[in-house]
Amino acid sequence: LAVELWSDAKFVTAHRFYERRGYRRDGRTRELHDASDTLEYYFRRDLDCATEEGATEEEGATEEGATEEPANPGAPAAGGG
Secondary structure, eight states: OEEEEEEETTOHHHHHHHHHTTOEEEEEEEEOOSTTOOEEEEEEEEOOHHHHTOOOGGGTBOTTSOBOOOSOTTSOOTTOO
């Protein structure tokens, strides 16, 4: 499982942002033939296998991967006041 994206070649700062977050360029480009003559770079990030099965426990999931609803969603948070 992976996330793929295309980014305008002009967005150098965005490319560094993507790369710091694990996206990699593989050299593919595409031309859009639009009014701006846009050239785009392809980026891909492979996802960790653990995320394929659902949320992790710290994200509020049960062992089966289903999220639990709060017992009383309208109640004030503990310790609040």
